[in-house]
Amino acid sequence: MKVALVSSGSGSRGGGELYLRVLAQGLMALGYDVLVLIPDHPRMDEFATQMGAIPTRRFAFCTTYDRPTRALGAWADLRQRRRLTGLFATLDVDVLHINQQVAEDALDLVLAAAASGKPWLSTIHVGHAARDLGARLGGLRDRVTAHVLGRLRGHHIAVSTATCQQLTARLGPVTLHPVPNGVAVPDPDALTRARAQARADWGVDDDTIVLGTVGRIAAQKAPLALVDHTAATGQTGVQLVWIGDGDLRDSLTARAAKASLPLHVDGWRDDAALRLAGLDIFVLPSLFEGLPLALLEAMHAGLPIAASRADGIAEALTHPVTGLMCDSDDDWRDALQRLITDQALRLRLGAAARAAAEDRFSAAAMARATADLYAQVQR
Known part of the structure; x- marks a missing residue:
């Protein structure tokens, strides 16, 4: 099976992004063909270097974190969504796996994956609402997130039971799968x-x-x-x-x-x-x-x-x-x-x-x- 793991471009050092490297290594050990897609923002250069022998591809992407209104801007950017849909549709992969730090992260990637016609799912690391974290326009951002993810009715990995419970309370009719994070066993x-x-x-x-x-x-x-x-x-x-x-x-x-x-x-x-x-x-x-x-x-x-x-x-x-x-x-x-x-x-x-x-x-x-x-x- 061929899998594309898609980074949302949050940064090169956070555990939520390093998760992709650990997962890629684990999947490759199981015999999967893995491609990691990494935004071309300079803050992701170090992350791309860290991939080592894992196949990677950089792609043009204005991340949620580079938008003043975060999820609102990503959701409204129809031009970027169309371009991402075209990118995903042309990939020679069987599954698209989007990596979301929080539920509002990378809504454009999720929408493009759903529109590409390929099987897809996402991982969501933190389940807290933007409003609960004191974010600007948090309530509106949360409503847009719930609307988008609820309408798509996709599959989402939650990295802990707590994350799963938080997302269930917020997002409605989505399918959540608790899969705990893992790391390499050290020598x-x-x-x-x-x-x-x-x-x-x-x-x-x-x-x-x-x-x-x-x-x-x-x-x-x-x-x-x-x-x-x-x-x-x-x-x-x-x-x-x-x-x-x-x-x-x-x-x-x-x-x-x-x-x-x-x-x-x-x-x-x-x-x-x-x-x-x-x-x-x-x-x-x-x-x-x-x-x-x-x-x-x-x-x-x-x-x-x-x-x-x-x-x-x-x-x-x-x-x-x-x-x-x-x-x-x-x-x-x-x-x-x-x-x-x-x-x-x-x-x-x-x-x-x-x-x-x-x-x-x-x-x-x-x-x-x-x-x-x-x-x-x-x-």
Whole structure:
């Protein structure tokens, strides 16, 4: 079977786009012919390079994120929709798979896929409404999204049960399939080497407890909470590390300096899934999520985890077996204090997290479940 995976062009570093690379690799391992279509916007250049041996094709596309009114502009751009329909119709593929970060993302790609006459489906990562996230014209954007997707009555993958429930409440007569995200299972020896290298690069010794995370330094990820919750423990001999970068980097750095906590911002790295092995505690205080790849990578790395209960995070972790879930500032203080001071707890939680990830969140399992859906949409 030949499959086209279509990026919506949100950026080269977000887990919602990196999902396409993981899925492509998993499908190719199953014997599928895969083509990844990537918008020609410069912010996607790095993503295209990351594809390596995966076949790719760039295409002209004004993304939802480049439009002031987001979904409204994408929906109204009939010229682009006609051009995309023509592109999809000429592709020598059996299934079109559109990647949507949120439901309003890439409505033009979805409409073009439906008009092309080819079997299609989409993945939606985050189920929250634009209005709930405080977006400009959020209510109108949500109504247009519900109208478009409801009228098409297509098939959509939701990456978590929480996302599925949120979308069901909003979109009406669409067919939703919960397929959890997955990531590659890392080699244990590679993790050991990566841990030693990371800690050497960060200048920390074996006695220093390193707390950190992976991702964009952006409001969604609540980066300042990493500092505040760590400072609240009153523990010394700790180091904070953020693997990634983003708009709130200066604010994060200033907050850590004010709290007298050492912070290292590692920047974006292609080896982040291995690099995080240098951490002793993985911290994820996100305000909302789908099912974050960084969390699954931390689980596979055998890290103890403290996290918010946001959306799919609460499905991946079982409190207090595979991680410590936090609802309040007191929860965060107590969870981090326990993890910093109790090595046995860290080892126990990390081992349980790794076992759960290997059982539920592998790239191979995600690819198999997605391939089953391709067969359904072709009928």
